[in-house]
């Protein structure tokens with residue numbers, strides 16, 4: 207066993223449910239789930255999942271805790287989150303390594319993900335003193351109107367494998383300062399990172415005497431996940447994952463008139479205009495398309511490049527692709543690790559078959575990559591495809607390092623291609639023209655939740671609201687005023703006069 211697993215309290219067999227704190231782990235009764243590392247395909251450790259009874263215990267604990275937690279002043283809730291941030295700083299390296307081991311991203315990306323959690327903890331603590339509502343001027347004399355934001359209840363949180371810890375923090379730490387308690391179901395591909403987080407949290411929660419505020423129930427999407435989305439005790443379901451999953455979740459939660467916050471798939475493109483700084487565009491493209499082996503929701507999947515610079519762009523990019531070191535993501539110098547599992551490899555190969563059938567041309571890559579000593583791992587070559595405008599597979603999000611390159615002549619045509627997909631998460635234009643830049647950011651420009659100029663599609667600062675439009679689900683998380691999703695708004699009117707004016711001038715005096 208790796209040393210960092212011990213530091214994080216990972217055992218060979220771990221409980222899959224917790225109501226927070228050292229003593230909060232349940233004796234779970236569900237099936238055992240083995241976590242395999244994509245690095246070598248070998249088992250790391252296992253988790254005994256939550257069964258129905260365990261799920262009930264966790265939901266009840268979260269509900270009970272909410273009754274107290276909602277009355278804890280928000281700045282005091284912020285202090286708990288601050289202490290979680292301190293603890294995350296202490297465990298940044300081992301947790302980053304575990305992310306790398308279990309999910310396959312390179313170690314610096316794993317540590318970067320933990321840094322994002324730390325940043326969110328800082329942000330959320332500040333936010334705990336800024337959960338502002340507006341005041342309004344009443345139309346009636348002697349009346350005052352204002353709105354306030356109340357805690358919502360137990361947040362049901364479903365997360366994807368590719369950001370196994372950061373997405374937990376975006377939701378939980380902000381919902382936490384908002385006064386909600388949290389029930390988390392992580393991806394079944396990354397259960398150990400979830401166990402590690404609960405272990406890191408335990409001393410903080412114990413020191414603050416908290417139980418049931420941050421909870422965990424590990425189980426399949428079709429079991430624990432389905433229970434959550436149909437459970438009226440969870441007024442808000444925040445779900446991150448594929449569009450197919452989001453469609454199911456959105457419909458089930460809407461059917462019970464609950465709220466959902468959906469963060470789904472992307473199909474992110476960069477437009478490179480004829481006057482763009484190509485060096486900058488190439489660097490951003492390489493990072494965006496190859497980083498995390500193309501397994502970010504914001505990964506760059508399409509390049510729409512002006513025909514006058516297309517050949518030069520492709521030639522330079524192909525040279526850069528040939529230099530990407532592929533291998534064990536825990537080793538220094540490696541820039542691309544494996545895909546998460548065999549299914550991800552199969553999905554990539556199936557997409558490349560459709561590329562050929564649809565008239566696309568593979569310019570670089572397209573095959574499996576072998577890494578000596580790690581034959582059981584899921585390594586592929588980063589792949590460049592020259593695509594005709596109507597290539598059907600380009601409209602889908604294949605969660606792998608495939609980059610489609612399409613040429614254009616007129617900027618309007620580039621925008622049409624850009625917006626002509628179902629997803630609407632992240633987007634960028636590389637240009638030195640004010641005209642193109644403003645057109646891209648205008649009402650008639652990019653239809654995505656994130657639109658950048660001269661910076662790529664991949665990743666985002668926590669200070670902004672993160673999320674996308676169309677099939678990406680419309681949710682917003684992290685910075686700006688995304689906190690509002692975790693609270694309920696109440697409009698209050700107070701009459702401090704001795705009159706009782708009725709609405710619409712009606713007189714009810716008998």
Ligand code: NAD
Pocket residue numbers: 364365366367368369391392393394426427428430431432435446447448449451452454455468469470471472502503504603605631673674678
């Ligand atoms: P996935 O859809 O396979 O699974 C995501 C989560 O949903 C898992 O925890 C899974 O168990 C759960 N789930 C599946 N079916 C469910 C159901 N019926 N009810 C409740 N829960 C259910 O996604 P994945 O492969 O883990 O992640 C990759 C996808 O996530 C990509 O599409 C990526 O773009 C997207 N993603 C989006 C964002 C974003 O912020 N927009 C961030 C990260 C990942």
